Amino acid sequence: MKGMRLFVTVLFILALIVTGCSKATPTPAPQPTKAEAAPAQQQAPEAKAKTLVLGFTASQTGKYAKESKEQTQGIQLWLKDLEKKGGLKLSDGTVVNFKVKYYDDESTKERVQQLYTKLITEDGADLLISPYSSGLTAAAAVIAEQYGKIMITTGAASDSIYKQGYKRVYQIYTPASRYLTGAVDALKAWDPNAKKVAVVYEKSKFATGVAKAVKAYAEKQGLEVVLFEGYEAGTTDFNPFINKIEAAKPDAIIGGGHFQDGSTFAKQLYEKKTPVKMVAILVAPAVPEFAELGDAAVGVIGPSQWESIAKYSPESAKAAGLTWCGPTIEEFVSGYKEAYGYEPGYHAAGGYAAGLVLERAIKMADSTDPDAITKALDAMDVMIFFGHIKFDTGEAHGLQIGHDMVYLQWQKKDGKVVREIVWPEAAKTADAIYPLER
Amino acid sequence: MDVLLASLVDGLLIGFVYGLAAMGLTLIFGVMDVVNLSHGALIALGMFGVYLLFTGLGLNPYLGLLIVLVLGIILGMILYAIAIHPLLDGPHLSTLLSTFAVSMIIIGVGTMLFTSTPRNIDINLGSMVLGPVRLQGTRVVAALVAILVATGLYIFMYRTHVGKSIRAVANNRDAAELVGIPSVRILAFSFGLGTMLAMVSGGLIATLFPFSILSGGTYELKSFVICVLGGLGNPTGALLGGLILGLIEGLIPVFMPVGWTPVIEFTLFVLIILIRPSGILGAR
DSSP states (O other): OHHHHHHHHHHHHHHHHHHHHHHHTTTTTHHHHHHHHHHHHHHTTTSSEEEEEEEEEEOSSSTTHHHHHHHHHHHHHHHHHHHHTTSEEOTTSOEEEEEEEEEEOTTOHHHHHHHHHHHHHTSOOSEEEOOSSHHHHHHHHHHHHHTTOEEEEOSOOOSGGGGSOOSSEEEOSOOGGGTTHHHHHHHHHHOTTOOEEEEEEESSHHHHHHHHHHHHHHHHTTOEEEEEEEEOTTOOOOHHHHHHHHHHOOSEEEEEOSHHHHHHHHHHHHHTTOOOSEEEESSGGGSGGGGGGGGGGTTEEEEESOOTTOOOOHHHHHHTTOEEOSOOHHHHHHHHHHHHSSOOOHHHHHHHHHHHHHHHHHHHHTSOOHHHHHHHHHHOEEEETTEEEEBOOSTTTTOBOSOOOEEEEEEEETTEEEEEEEESGGGOSSOOOOSOOO | OHHHHHHHHHHHHHHHHHHHHHHHHHHHHHHHOOOOTTHHHHHHHHHHHHHHHHHHHOOOHHHHHHHHHHHHHHHHHHHIIIIIGGGTTSOHHHHHHHHHHHHHHHHHHHHHHHOSOOBOOOOOOOEEEETTEEEEHHHHHHHHHHHHHHHHHHHHHHHSHHHHHHHHHHHOHHHHHHTTOOHHHHHHHHHHHHHHHHHHHHHHHHHHSOBOTTTHHHHHHHHHHHHHHHOTTOHHHHHHHHHHHHHHHHHHHHHSOGGGHHHHHHHHHHHHHHHOTTTTTTOO
């Protein structure tokens, strides 16, 4: 009886182990991938098919969940489009296909570093795309560089990642240092007589960085920065500050910080009828709720990485003397809508663009050799639906130097305030209101 | 010089609104020795009261203010019954905690209902130019409403029976009871008045700046500084303190980077506590 009981117990434990094992088997699903990928690589010279493993982490949980989901959907849509075309064909007849492998990084740097290591060492990732956000991307880039893997970063605007001397990390987004420099270009283009700008910014890390870059750029462009001053993050009453700005008599006000301060600032500038010709501020104008300001929103300009109403097209690429590649904006938007049921924002567009740039680089290299792809990325100078893509090959290697922010301006149409793109020329949907009618 | 004048006027106008907010805090403290930590949340509630009446019913914000005023008194009396009265005879810490709890509840529910997205009341009364100064309509009206409410309160406190009773209870609750003043009802009403002042000032601020459910904190902090400046427990002092704070905020940016404003404000706060703890108008 006792033996029977022991037997049953052992049997039970064994059963547990077995079911446990069989449950565990799906987990190392990457295994087959690697197995498939390895022979494919060996066959490459003579065979026609080649599968590259593309790895990244997505923040399926944690604070970046929403943005990251969009970005991942963008990448997946690109992959689907590529598969629809039957893969990427090289001149020697090889057809390159991608196998995407990704994990949930829980929006934390620790997981990002573990998982990118796993992607490279266990899953045999050939190419990498960054996670969402500058912080996570900085963590992932270290790993990519350690293993000498090519990484396309998207959803990350920080400049500092490209000051580490990395050789194979390439940025899709316009870096923070150029968030508002386009406003300076626009000002100069619209009004050669404009001489004075006031740069006022929220004293946060992001806004201060952007403001310093704008100041340097404006001065280089021959403009006089008549006021360069930060305000506290919690500022609610801007009137005294505006009085000071008015005393400096600038032609344009450039700066801002986040949503709350930016919208307050815009509202009070309007009420005080501050006599400036242009107001360009960070973040707030790109948020739909900015429309609640009504007339006070009209004329205010703000930067955005990408907008579905932008007008990048094969024609505008031609006008700029660049090669066009990939889908048009309309194709991307309608494809995304079809797949996910709603309009894509810039996070999704950035994800798609990352895949597209990789595809383009391999096509240009006409090879899957990492060195050849790196060379192709260094030489890349194209326009896609996301905008102009070109990377720095000098000191800040990999930094995005082609892509420009698009500048939105709130305008009044049929009694309603709407967003229009007014800069750069290649993307614009409407003429800018300049100077401000106040 | 023009900048100075413009900033002076701007500062004074907003100062009245700050003063009104602080009056609510100081009134409650003066009458029942309670530091109301839900002050900021109540200010935010006032903002949303006016906002919801405006966006939901299309009610003019200044009419909405009247409704908020009445609601404020009622809400204050309810709060008194729930969160203050049972603890009034306990140590100071109890009411401090209970009002803090009220604040957490209001902000928690508010965040759930409205999220922390900033809101804005789209109202513009134009502006007028007086010499070098451009006066914004909303700001002038806000200052006028604040003066009106403050004057009304003053008359109420000194000319009416209830007002006199409030002052009597503030002076000495036991003695007031002895001459037949129903002190509990008076206390409840005072808390209602304090709440009303917070909510009305919140409603006024909402016509000036964008706000979220979390915005009350800033004004609560300002109210504390103002109360100390003007003298704790002294509503007239609070109004004066408000004007001083408004002036500081208006004038400092003219002479130095705006970042120095809070530094100067709080240095003044510490100095007043050290040198003249009873405040400029020296309360009780």
